[in-house]
Amino acid sequence: DRRWAKAMEMVKEMQEKCGTPIGKLKQVADAMVVEMHAGLASEGGSKLKMLISYVDNLPSGDEKGLFYALDLGGTNFRVLRVQLGGKDGGLVNQEFTEVSIPPNLMIGTSDALFDYIAAELAKFIAQEGQEFELPPGKQRELGFTFSFPVMQTSIASGTLVRWTKGFSIDDAVGQDVVAELTRAMKRQGLDMRVSALVNDTVGTLAGGKYSYKDVVAAVILGTGSNAAYVEHAQAIPKWHGDLPKSGEMVINMEWGNFRSSHLPLTEYDHAMDNESLNPGEQIFEKLISGMYLGEIVRRVLLKMAEEAAFFGDIVPPKLKIPFILRTPDLSAMHHDTSSDLIVVDKKLKDILEVSNASLQTRKVVVELCNIVATRGSRLAAAGILGILKKIGRDTVKDMDEQKTVIAMDGGLFEHYSEYSKCLENTLNELLGEEVSKTISIEHANDGSGLGAALLAASHSLYL
Ligand code: ADP
Numbered sequence: 422d423r424r425w426a427k428a429m430e431m432v433k434e435m436q437e438k439c440g441t442p443i444g445k446l447k448q449v450a451d452a453m454v455v456e457m458h459a460g461l462a463s464e465g466g467s468k469l470k471m472l473i474s475y476v477d478n479l480p481s482g483d484e485k486g487l488f489y490a491l492d493l494g495g496t497n498f499r500v501l502r503v504q505l506g507g508k509d510g511g512l513v514n515q516e517f518t519e520v521s522i523p524p525n526l527m528i529g530t531s532d533a534l535f536d537y538i539a540a541e542l543a544k545f546i547a548q549e550g551q552e553f554e555l556p557p558g559k560q561r562e563l564g565f566t567f568s569f570p571v572m573q574t575s576i577a578s579g580t581l582v583r584w585t586k587g588f589s590i591d592d593a594v595g596q597d598v599v600a601e602l603t604r605a606m607k608r609q610g611l612d613m614r615v616s617a618l619v620n621d622t623v624g625t626l627a628g629g630k631y632s633y634k635d636v637v638a639a640v641i642l643g644t645g646s647n648a649a650y651v652e653h654a655q656a657i658p659k660w661h662g663d664l665p666k667s668g669e670m671v672i673n674m675e676w677g678n679f680r681s682s683h684l685p686l687t688e689y690d691h692a693m694d695n696e697s698l699n700p701g702e703q704i705f706e707k708l709i710s711g712m713y714l715g716e717i718v719r720r721v722l723l724k725m726a727e728e729a730a731f732f733g734d735i736v737p738p739k740l741k742i743p744f745i746l747r748t749p750d751l752s753a754m755h756h757d758t759s760s761d762l763i764v765v766d767k768k769l770k771d772i773l774e775v776s777n778a779s780l781q782t783r784k785v786v787v788e789l790c791n792i793v794a795t796r797g798s799r800l801a802a803a804g805i806l807g808i809l810k811k812i813g814r815d816t817v818k819d820m821d822e823q824k825t826v827i828a829m830d831g832g833l834f835e836h837y838s839e840y841s842k843c844l845e846n847t848l849n850e851l852l853g854e855e856v857s858k859t860i861s862i863e864h865a866n867d868g869s870g871l872g873a874a875l876l877a878a879s880h881s882l883y884l
């Protein structure tokens with residue numbers, strides 16, 4: 422009938438507006454390269470902050486001793502203890518605990534957040550066995566993975582530029598997050614030193630290097646999205662310090678804040694951005710990462726319900742609640758292989774209280790998941806192509822020798838297989854057959870914690 426035709430018209434329009442033909446993806450990759458150059462040239466030269474990480478050496482594998490890591494960057498935070506065996510010893514032991522962050526702390530005060538974290542860290546240490554006791558006078562050392570934009574001032578200090586991913590704690594912005602954590606640890610009576618402050622991308626790069634020697638970049642696709650890579654120190658005009666001995670410097674791109682006129686943005690993206698905690702910021706992240714994919718689909722469905730009675734005469738009230746449709750729900754529906762789409766039916770019932778959606782309706786819901794996830798994953802692939810171009814790995818100089826590994830982590834990439842498959846296929850399509858053979862994406866599961874501990878080890882006071 423007429424309403425259905427109207428709904429189909431809206432889906433078709435969404436499909437067109439979200440289109441990511443190869444030509445467009447190449448334009449996105451080229452724009453990324455241009456912005457990378459601009460961000461490296463001067464502070465504030467680009468939407469891409471291209472932050473200097475102060476990590477000029479990735480792990481060698483010789484790291485040795487007991488180290489801790491704390492990973493804060495999304496909905497959960499993790500505390501990790503690793504025992505590194507040194508040369509040929511490898512990773513002797515690794516234990517962690519994961520705690521979710523109470524939502525009120527994500528928008529409260531700096532002290533409240535850091536007190537909570539330090540208390541969990543103290544609990545973890547109180548529970549550990551005697552074998553982990555340190556000799557008197559020796560402090561425990563910690564790598565702190567903090568996955569928000571930080572302007573580093575050294576390997577173990579840096580000020581918070583701004584929050585992302587739903588965090589908003591005003592009194593922490595502009596503060597040294599290591600000093601904040603250190604003070605909170607003191608308040609807990611915890612004798613511990615932060616030896617390295619790293620972004621999760623930098624941690625993943627370091628952790629990835631421990632397993633794969635050809636790692637050149639790391640990408641996170643979780644709640645948010647970001648990337649880091651190894652840059653030539655001479656290619657960083659804004660770096661005025663001494664050139665590192667290695668000649669290299671890891672750059673935290675903060676690629677989530679990338680934006681370009683080539684990005685396929687729809688009215689739904691603009692509306693979501695306008696109503697977000699950080700309007701005008703993190704536009705790339707809002708297209709590709711887990712926090713937002715479900716919300717985009719919710720907005721499309723809402724408009725279809727309002728303007729084309731897609732779910733019948735009344736608009737399901739639940740559909741009006743922002744972020745009620747989460748990306749894990751999206752992937753569950755997208756991966757529904759049952760002939761009558763029972764998972765989709767159940768999700769619509771459980772989340773939106775929509776009962777008896779026709780099979781036709783369920784199919785359209787899956788199609789919308791596909792449109793939004795496909796756009797996101799293809800754009801993420803274009804971002805990766807941008808990095809490979811910047812470091813000259815998008816062509817092959819030596820077919821036998823050249824190997825390029827990208828360490829990948831994040832719940833979105835890990836669990837949303839339609840998304841990750843599409844990303845890998847798109848990257849291969851962009852690179853062509855020959856170059857593709859030299860490139861591999863390796864899932865570095867929770868590599869950032871290990872990476873932070875490794876960097877704490879290489880920056881230990883007791884070396
Ligand atoms: P964070 O990014 O918060 O540090 P993770 O890397 O574990 O943590 O990613 C969690 C995110 O991954 C979630 O916010 C969600 O967007 C996404 N995610 C988790 N599980 C799934 C799933 N089954 N399908 C799709 N996305 C998922």
Ligand code: MG
Pocket residue numbers: 494495568621643
């Ligand atoms: Mg994370």
